[in-house]
Amino acid sequence: MTSRNDRALVEISNLTRQYPGVIALDQLSLEIGRGEWVAIMGPSGSGKTTLLNILSGLDRPDSGSVIVDGQDLNRISSRELATYRREKVGLVFQQFHLMPHLNALENVMLAQYYHSLPDEEGAREALQRVGLGDRVEHRPRALSGGEQQRVCIARALINEPVLVLADEPTGNLDEENQSLVMALFAEIHAAGRTIVMVTHSPEIAGRADRVIALHHGKLDTSGGGLVLGEDESLWPPSFLRRHRLAERLLVDLMQISPESVHDSVDSVMPLLDGEGETRICTLLGHPRRCPHGDPIPVGACCPADHDRS
Amino acid sequence: MAVTGRSQMYVRLVGRSVVGRGERVGMAIAAVALAAAVTAALGNLQLALGSKLERELAAFGPNIWISGKSIPVARMLSLARADGILVAPYAERPEQVTFNGARFEAAVHEIDPAAQRQISGWWHIQGSWPQRPGEALSGIDLAQSFNLAVGTRIRRGLGVVTIVGVLTTGGPEDKEILAPFRPGESADGAQIRAEGNAANVEAVANSVREALPGARVHVLQRVAQADTMVLGRLEEVFGLLGLVIIAAAGLCVSTTFSTMANERSREIGLQKALGATDSEVAALFWGEALCLGSVGALIGGIVGLGFAAWMGRSVFGSAVTPQLLALPATAVVAIGMTLLAAVPSARRIARIEPALSLKGSSSDVSK
Numbered sequence: 103m104t105s106r107n108d109r110a111l112v113e114i115s116n117l118t119r120q121y122p123g124v125i126a127l128d129q130l131s132l133e134i135g136r137g138e139w140v141a142i143m144g145p146s147g148s149g150k151t152t153l154l155n156i157l158s159g160l161d162r163p164d165s166g167s168v169i170v171d172g173q174d175l176n177r178i179s180s181r182e183l184a185t186y187r188r189e190k191v192g193l194v195f196q197q198f199h200l201m202p203h204l205n206a207l208e209n210v211m212l213a214q215y216y217h218s219l220p221d222e223e224g225a226r227e228a229l230q231r232v233g234l235g236d237r238v239e240h241r242p243r244a245l246s247g248g249e250q251q252r253v254c255i256a257r258a259l260i261n262e263p264v265l266v267l268a269d270e271p272t273g274n275l276d277e278e279n280q281s282l283v284m285a286l287f288a289e290i291h292a293a294g295r296t297i298v299m300v301t302h303s304p305e306i307a308g309r310a311d312r313v314i315a316l317h318h319g320k321l322d323t324s325g326g327g328l329v330l331g332e333d334e335s336l337w338p339p340s341f342l343r344r345h346r347l348a349e350r351l352l353v354d355l356m357q358i359s360p361e362s363v364h365d366s367v368d369s370v371m372p373l374l375d376g377e378g379e380t381r382i383c384t385l386l387g388h389p390r391r392c393p394h395g396d397p398i399p400v401g402a403c404c405p406a407d408h409d410r411s
Numbered sequence: 412m413a414v415t416g417r418s419q420m421y422v423r424l425v426g427r428s429v430v431g432r433g434e435r436v437g438m439a440i441a442a443v444a445l446a447a448a449v450t451a452a453l454g455n456l457q458l459a460l461g462s463k464l465e466r467e468l469a470a471f472g473p474n475i476w477i478s479g480k481s482i483p484v485a486r487m488l489s490l491a492r493a494d495g496i497l498v499a500p501y502a503e504r505p506e507q508v509t510f511n512g513a514r515f516e517a518a519v520h521e522i523d524p525a526a527q528r529q530i531s532g533w534w535h536i537q538g539s540w541p542q543r544p545g546e547a548l549s550g551i552d553l554a555q556s557f558n559l560a561v562g563t564r565i566r567r568g569l570g571v572v573t574i575v576g577v578l579t580t581g582g583p584e585d586k587e588i589l590a591p592f593r594p595g596e597s598a599d600g601a602q603i604r605a606e607g608n609a610a611n612v613e614a615v616a617n618s619v620r621e622a623l624p625g626a627r628v629h630v631l632q633r634v635a636q637a638d639t640m641v642l643g644r645l646e647e648v649f650g651l652l653g654l655v656i657i658a659a660a661g662l663c664v665s666t667t668f669s670t671m672a673n674e675r676s677r678e679i680g681l682q683k684a685l686g687a688t689d690s691e692v693a694a695l696f697w698g699e700a701l702c703l704g705s706v707g708a709l710i711g712g713i714v715g716l717g718f719a720a721w722m723g724r725s726v727f728g729s730a731v732t733p734q735l736l737a738l739p740a741t742a743v744v745a746i747g748m749t750l751l752a753a754v755p756s757a758r759r760i761a762r763i764e765p766a767l768s769l770k771g772s773s774s775d776v777s778k
Contacts (some may be wrong), residue, residue, distance in 0.1 A: 160684055160765045160766040160769075161766045181688060184686050186686075187683075187685065187686040188686020188687075189686070193684055193685075195769065199677060199681045199684075201678055201681065202431065202678075203428055203431025203432065204431075208423070208424075208427065212424070212682070212685060213686075215417065215420045215421075215424070216685045216686040216691065219416075219417060220417070220419075220420045
């Protein structure tokens, strides 16, 4: 685990972002150190993507300050924000977002083009580093999901950004490709790059130095800490409850064995966001334990005399 | 380090974008080509067929009439030296004609057959035009009265003349004999057909007055004005038709651009997310529009010239020489129309919010 440097790369203070009828981020404050790998978790609508959009300079806060590498993103012009995006940030998307009519090499060169000068040799090397040296001439539709994501990572890194932002980078990948992509992120991290990654998967989040849980636009500190790893006892109860309810849902209703439920739990986690949690808890009869026998934290919907033993 | 120039990469991106969107780009190019073809065809016809139309109109009769006494025919014909002026001298005299022993007085109308043929295109001749002094035309009424037919030989004055054609005009010529001038004869007048509008015709009339001080020169105002009106109306019709087709093609191009802008909203969002400024994104878009406009103008220009040539042959019976002046005008109109049609889409592209478009939101532009 990499410790945070003395001077934070990202300093967020009282950040608020509202949309009509919704407070996406509510007085959020946090710091991210240089070289740190931070995972952001939380249910849908908790503000994860909004936070990532603001950090990437694609959106602006309504109030508060977001200082990245000494630059206050709320106080710079649109043109400076574009310069910030091209020089400081590397973006990795769940949907990959490659230009369909450009081949892998040109997709990487596109980032160079907007940054400074296209360097075909440099782009070729970047693709080689992600294991796609023999696929440079292929267009996205001729590449698998995992390969497209690796092109996306090569493009994100080509300009040597100080901050790599990834939104569910493994969300559309099978297990094998998830491992490949996460290995790449581990390499990026080992090289000292700062990574902020949004994920629904505790397993993926467990690879990060630190996990930040968001709930209704605020830090979810219900677990008494913000670090999620393999040790579930350290997870926030609200997240732990949804995770274990999801496991029960898979075993009770979808006939998946308790041994293999671990692989599928991420796919149903979004069903437990918001009111989904209450509906599924009620549907399952307010279960007390997960399929592995561990207790499920009590929810607001559970009967008052619910036996917690 | 194999650095690729920015302009080289720009061309590569524009090219890939144009080639990579086959069907849509094809539709846009087809619409631009249609506008270019119409512009090229109408422009070419207008430039090349002005004189052809005037020649067609010339067949409907003279617009200047000269009358005088004993004007040498050669002097009359010399008036036609300038382009666009037809001069048909004539002389009328009663003469004794003998046929099958019958002797009668006929009005003999002496003409220059080559000039008369051009200026009196509506005359109907059964047989052929006289070529030499020993040949003549007989008006239909005269022919019927005296049983004259093609091949009939009549005595005119001291010589013998062969009727080579029977003429129907619906005018006084139906009662006359028309024969070529004999060498050394002089004319009593001439019909002149001057091309151009009424002002041009008046200018020609003035030059005739100067050349033939003793002659009376009349401008047939109604003919001259009718010609001017017909040519003017034709130009208006050409212009309006062209405008309507260009506007329709422009709408088609605009709709295609709009569809393309919607379909590529995520790509544009991605470019902005990668750090492209609005002007850099716009530069790529305008590059594509310029490329489509140029290809469409080239294709349409060639098709339009071909169409004009076909029109020339099928309508006017002669080829239309390609008018080089029509080509730059076609390029300006086609490319200008394409760029104008691209403006709404360019404005939409500038307003695309990358965060919304990458998310796939249906409303991805800033208010």
